[in-house]
Amino acid sequence: MPEGHTVHRLARTFDTLYAGQVLRVSSPQGRFADGAGVLDGRRLVVSEAWGKQLFLGFAPADVSDTQVTGLTRAPDTLWLRTHLGLYGAWTFAGAPDAPEVAHAIGAPRRRIGERDSLPSSAPSVSDVRITSVTPTSDTWDVPEPRGQVRVRLLGAHAVADLTGPTACEVITTDEKQSVEARLGPDPIRDDGDPAAFVARVGRSRVTIGQQLMDQAVVAGVGNIYRAEALFRAGVDPLRPGREVPSATVRAIWDDLVVLMRDGADHGAIVTTRPEDRGPAGGRGRTRQNTDGAPGAVPADQAFYVYHRDGLPCRVCGSPVLVKELAGRNLFWCGTCQT
DNA sequence: AATATATGCAAAG
DNA sequence: TTTGCCTATATTT
Numbered sequence: 001m002p003e004g005h006t007v008h009r010l011a012r013t014f015d016t017l018y019a020g021q022v023l024r025v026s027s028p029q030g031r032f033a034d035g036a037g038v039l040d041g042r043r044l045v046v047s048e049a050w051g052k053q054l055f056l057g058f059a060p061a062d063v064s065d066t067q068v069t070g071l072t073r074a075p076d077t078l079w080l081r082t083h084l085g086l087y088g089a090w091t092f093a094g095a096p097d098a099p100e101v102a103h104a105i106g107a108p109r110r111r112i113g114e115r116d117s118l119p120s121s122a123p124s125v126s127d128v129r130i131t132s133v134t135p136t137s138d139t140w141d142v143p144e145p146r147g148q149v150r151v152r153l154l155g156a157h158a159v160a161d162l163t164g165p166t167a168c169e170v171i172t173t174d175e176k177q178s179v180e181a182r183l184g185p186d187p188i189r190d191d192g193d194p195a196a197f198v199a200r201v202g203r204s205r206v207t208i209g210q211q212l213m214d215q216a217v218v219a220g221v222g223n224i225y226r227a228e229a230l231f232r233a234g235v236d237p238l239r240p241g242r243e244v245p246s247a248t249v250r251a252i253w254d255d256l257v258v259l260m261r262d263g264a265d266h267g268a269i270v271t272t273r274p275e276d277r278g279p280a281g282g283r284g285r286t287r288q289n290t291d292g293a294p295g296a297v298p299a300d301q302a303f304y305v306y307h308r309d310g311l312p313c314r315v316c317g318s319p320v321l322v323k324e325l326a327g328r329n330l331f332w333c334g335t336c337q338t
Numbered sequence: 339a340a341t342a343t344a345t346g347c348a349a350a351g
Numbered sequence: 352t353t354t355g356c357c358t359a360t361a362t363t364t
Contacts (some may be wrong), residue, residue, distance in 0.1 A: 003345050052346075085346045087358050148358065164358040166346060215347085222345045269345075306345085327353080328346085 002084045004220020005263030007049040008188050010090055012264075014047035014056060016099055017092070017158045022061050024154040028145040028161075035170040036151060039080060044155075046077075051186050051219025053167075055176055056080040056153075079176045080151070085166025094158035095140030186219040187256040188264055194253045201241040201249045208244050209237025209330055218253075220260060224306045227331045228271035229255055231304040236337045237330055270302045276314045277301040305331040 025039040042058035049055070057077050082088070142159050145152060151162040162168065171179070184200065185192040197218050201211050211217045212226040221229070230237050233252045235244060263269045278301055304314055309322035313333040323330050 006345080083346080085357060086344055087346090087360090089359080150357090166348090166357060213346090224345050226345095 002052065002088070003222035003225055003260075003263070003269070004049070004051050004186060004188055005260050005269065006267075007052050007054050007084070007220070008264040009267055010054055011047045011049040013090075013092070014044070014054075014160070017094070017160070018044045018153065018155045019047065020045065021155045023058075024152075026152045026154070028149040028152055032150045032168055035080070035168070038170050039078065042078065044153075049186075050180055050189065051183050051215055052083055052222070053179065053183070053219075054082045054084075056082075075173060077173055079171050079173065081167060081169050081171050081176065081179065082151075082162060082165050083167035085164070088165040089163050091146070091161045091163070092158060093143050097140075098157040183215055183219040184217045187253060188220060188260050192257070194250060197253050198246050198249045201244065202246055203242065205240040205242055207238050208235060208241045208249075209332075210326060211241050212252075213326070213328065218256070221256065223328050223330075224269050224271075224303065225256060225259060225263075227306045228269070228304055229259065231333060231337060232271065234337055237332050266296075268296070268302070270297045272297070272301055272304060272314065276304070305333055307331065 020043070022041060022043050023039070024041070025036045027033045027036040039058050041061050043061050043063055044056055045059045045063065046057035047055070048057070057079050059074065059077050084090075140157065142154065145161050147163050149161045149163055150165060150168050153160045185194070185196050200217050201208065204211065206214075209226065209230065212221050212229065213223070226237070229252050232255055233248060235248060235252070241249075259269070259271055277297065305320050308320045309329075309331055311320055312318065313320055313336060316333065316335045318333060318335040321332055321334050
């Protein structure tokens with residue numbers, strides 16, 4: 001159940017676990033047998049997220065160190081494009097000597113030997129080290145795939161299984177660029193362009209609530225970030241985009257940058273300000289997909305409005321509203337958001 | 339055991 | 352605007 005922050009986190013995980021390695025690629029379920037065959041034995045050289053799209057770049061196995069620069073656009077790089085959809089998930093397992101071991105549903109749930117925080121941005125291509133390590137199952141216990149595993153990536157000391165994706169395909173660099181051309185700016189990426197977002201929202205009568213869910217307007221925002229960002233901005237989701245002041249739209253972007261980068265760093269969406277949460281206390285489970293860090297926010301205090309229909313607004317006390325719109329539930333406070 | 343639900347999207351009507 | 356699709360998990364029968 002991923003929004004963009006989860007996908008960026010996954011990209012970092014793949015970099016940490018696999019960058020530079022030759023991978024064994026298979027499709028235990030069989031539905032991706034052809035694509036797996038094409039990638040099997042190639043070398044993962046770059047892992048990149050744009051919105052909810054994950055791109056894993058595979059060079060030919062014999063690529064040399066001196067060829068590494070520019071691999072992201074090399075014509076012979078092939079990309080595994082995956083999109084988790086509503087319920088896709090990557091599950092990780094690893095050997096004791098893995099740099100980190102992640103076991104994940106949607107996002108890494110457990111890591112062994114993890115540093116305090118992952119790097120805040122993916123390593124650049126030039127940081128990728130080509131290793132000669134060959135994947136092996138001789139030295140550690142590789143678990144059997146569980147469930148409908150579309151793709152399995154086996155590296156030197158870790159395995160990653162993908163289930164339930166809405167998209168999973170091998171594409172060329174050109175095709176990757178045409179996918180990216182259809183995506184709006186991504187607040188988590190350094191190249192995310194706020195001006196493009198502000199201009200596009202202001203050009204349309206479509207409601208701001210709908211536009212935030214449109215990946216061509218802004219990439220990576222899903223139902224939770226939409227609801228929460230609009231609450232934090234005090235904006236009624238049903239207002240036409242062109243009627244929202246551009247300064248407010250810009251403020252929404254700036255807030256998304258903070259919220260989504262925090263989500264990518266911590267593995268959970270938390271949008272409540274400390275003063276709007278209940279008494280600090282340990283009851284209640286922390287949000288799924290967190291690293292279980294001390295002080296993590298309990299699940300029932302992480303949001304202002306998402307999934308809180310009928311409950312009192314944390315700020316004004318009036319009941320949170322819900323309405324189905326374009327097939328998705330929209331949550332908001334009719335008093336705080338105007 | 340069956341059903342409902344989910345942080346999504348594209349194609350069809 | 353509705354339908355179909357991908358799958359695991361929680362809830363209900």
